[in-house]
């Protein structure tokens with residue numbers, strides 16, 4: 134293992150089970166040249182490692198691991214359990230999953246097993262044990278990577294039985310289950326636990342019974358945790374000093390990562406921004422991942438050195454793009470920059486997926502960029518790893534709320550929680566104001582401002598937390614679609630936002646859905662807490678709400694369908710309010726505002742609460758600051774086409790920073806070229 138602190142982990146997935154010795158030897162030299170310090174393998178090699186039940190063939194892997202270690206490269210050893218061998222699917226009928234239409238799937242895909250299958254689990258555990266036994270003392274072993282991107286939903290009879298056990302444990306009695314699922318609607322009473330059926334496509338059940346679907350998603354998350362622990366516990370027992378984790382798919386919705394990742398030593402996630410994505414979007418996803426383990430440094434477990442194969446249009450990465458993507462992860466709290474993959478495969482589904490060593494070889498732009506990155510990472514060493522980000526503002530993100538909001542039929546088909554929360558995040562991001570994404574369980578003591586977009590599901594205790602927070606002087610901001618349902622998706626009577634009505638000083642009477650081409654004016658009333666411009670545009674949903682104790686800061690103006698003005702009976706009703714509650718303030722926003730409103734409003738909230746941007750700046754810059762025992766590391770990424778500037782001086786002082794990549798001292802106004810990145814260090818005074 135590394136002596137002392139882990140450096141930035143650089144490298145990633147290597148699938149040598151596809152290659153002959155000569156290729157592997159060549160790869161080793163290239164990896165060394167590129168400064169790669171970590172490989173993840175053998176992710177998909179179960180069929181090769183265990184060609185027959187209980188008969189292992191590890192020699193080829195021994196050889197490869199020895200070569201890797203001879204070159205001073207560490208490994209995260211992967212349990213190869215995401216792609217089971219054909220004998221396993223064939224021999225045990227419970228291994229292959231059943232889909233939501235009730236069809237038993239056939240063998241041949243990866244992540245294609247029932248997470249509750251006894252036989253899958255027993256063979257997966259056996260190979261994890263065999264690997265742990267054989268490699269626990271391997272000197273290059275830096276950690277364990279369990280399976281790959283869990284996420285299968287299975288609807289087999291075995292899962293149904295386990296779901297029933299899970300429901301019994303959660304709800305105790307059939308009466309309680311009927312009440313929680315409100316089965317009196319459409320006469321869906323369940324007389325006996327054994328009658329519980331799974332969400333199914335056959336009668337559209339999954340669309341019309343959100344409470345059941347919601348619990349099924351919780352159950353699948355819990356089952357996947359068990360499935361992960363089935364292997365992880367074996368590995369941990371063999372090597373208690375080494376980290377164990379699994380990589381999380383970039384399509385993160387299906388499993389509740391806030392529940393899963395506390396069982397791991399790292400959050401490790403796969404970051405695949407789509408070509409043309411707003412740079413703020415991957416930043417937002419990094420923040421969600423950072424939130425999963427309460428701000429602890431995480432891993433970028435995969436990203437692509439070049440184009441992917443699975444986007445609709447797979448743009449090659451532009452010069453410098455990989456570097457910006459890599460530093461963005463580090464800037465937001467990652468301690469690694471791992472890639473999928475090292476060598477492009479000859480054939481198969483992913484033959485056109487980018488890799489450091491491509492079909493065209495290594496005399497390539499991409500390999501050169503990889504090498505340059507490796508050199509920089511060597512220079513940075515372990516300087517900022519372990520560093521944390523400090524923020525006084527927070528945005529609440531809740532996984533189950535995500536599920537519930539999008540399972541809900543009405544008021545609009547366009548509900549996209551991730552995109553909605555992103556709009557709020559982007560306002561902070563664009564201004565370079567540090568903000569944490571937080572869970573509903575996060576303590577609020579460290580924050581001055583808490584924004585809770587579309588918090589439809591009000592979990593027990595969260596309302597009290599917000600109440601206390603505001604009472605003690607905090608500022609909270611809630612929006613349309615808030616405080617409507619409980620954990621089982623049962624709505625509150627007595628108007629939204631339910632238990633927080635008095636804190637926000639409003640009650641919501643109705644919610645109008647706008648057609649995509651419809652907009653409504655938001656007119657500021659000109660009072661305290663206002664945006665600087667008077668008129669803005671809203672869309673998507675409009676809460677028709679009444680200010681009880683709250684003060685009205687904006688009202689709905691005229692309504693438009695495209696360019697054309699149309700009748701609107703709620704013109705003049707509140708669109709934005711603020712309520713003084715205890716020592717603090719609670720804002721309620723009734724509709725989705727345009728970007729300029731959002732920025733001005735968030736800025737205003739920050740100003741009122743004393744939440745500051747990192748530095749004054751000019752240009753399309755992304756700025757973050759990580760802090761560890763050495764001091765502060767300011768990341769500067771210029772996403773723009775022109776020079777950017779950062780004013781490093783603070784109220785009268787002009788501290789000296791050291792630019793780690795450019796090797797020079799900087800102070801005062803720091804200038805950064807288009808597309809460039811910098812890491813500026815300031816030691817503890």
Ligand code: GLA
Pocket residue numbers: 281282382383403405435437441473483486
């Ligand atoms: C995922 C998987 C990898 C690979 C990449 C391709 O993240 O974990 O095995 O398929 O996608 O982008």
Ligand code: ZN
Pocket residue numbers: 230231247248249250287288289290291292
């Ligand atoms: Zn199943």
